[in-house]
Amino acid sequence: MLSLFICRLISFYIFVSYLAEQYESKYSIPTQSTAFLFSLINNENLEPFKMKIRSDMIHQAATKDSENGPIFGVTDLFIASSNSYSHNTGLGQSYELPTGFSQGTLRTRTLLSGYEYFTPDTLEVFCFKRMFFFFSILFRFVTI
Numbered sequence: 126m127l128s129l130f131i132c133r134l135i136s137f138y139i140f141v142s143y144l145a146e147q148y149e150s151k152y153s154i155p156t157q158s159t160a161f162l163f164s165l166i167n168n169e170n171l172e173p174f175k176m177k178i179r180s181d182m183i184h185q186a187a188t189k190d191s192e193n194g195p196i197f198g199v200t201d202l203f204i205a206s207s208n209s210y211s212h213n214t215g216l217g218q219s220y221e222l223p224t225g226f227s228q229g230t231l232r233t234r235t236l237l238s239g240y241e242y243f244t245p246d247t248l249e250v251f252c253f254k255r256m257f258f259f260f261s262i263l264f265r266f267v268t269i
Contacts, residue, residue, distance in 0.1 A: 132211075132245045132247070132248050138164075138168060138237065138238050139164075139166045142160070142161070142162050142163070142187070142197050142202065157178060157183055157186030157187060158178065158180070158183045159178075160177075160178040160183075160186035160197075161175050161220070162175070162176040162197060162237075163175045163176070164176075167236055168235050168236055168237070169232075171223065174223050176220040176221050176222065176223070177221050178198070178219060178220055178221075179220065179221055182198065182199075182218075182219035182220075185198055185199055185219050186198070192206060193205045193206045193209070194206065197219070197220070198216075198218050198220050199218040200215030200218065201213065201215050201216045201217065201219050201220050202215075202237070203215075204248060210242035210243060210244060211243055211245060212241055212242045213234060213236070213237045213238060213241070213243075214241050214242075216233050216234060216236060217229070
């Protein structure tokens with residue numbers, strides 16, 4: 126079962142995370158060597174890019190927080206509950222950064238959303254069994 130998280134902000138930035146296991150908020154996510162974050166529209170106006178999980182961090186590809194949404198990497202991308210801000214302040218701790226970006230810099234911390242702390246306008250979670258649906262859902266979302 127595959128899980129796809131699509132986050133869209135009011136500023137029109139769109140980023141996606143992919144896990145090869147179904148996301149269920151009650152259970153831990155096993156080691157994920159195929160996990161990645163993907164940016165479609167970002168603060169730097171870069172072409173879409175994929176950030177793969179670092180091989181030494183596959184055990185921290187994603188974790189679950191019973192009070193909030195998923196956490197990708199150590200704190201590379203944190204999706205908060207509706208009561209607080211989400212953030213991507215740790216981007217680069219667990220996921221590979223695009224060329225020219227360094228972990229901890231303001232430029233990196235604002236890459237996905239334009240801000241260090243943000244509130245998603247839309248957060249959609251899809252779980253499915255076949256890869257074809259992954260691409261058709263992603264295409265539908267991007268073209269809206």
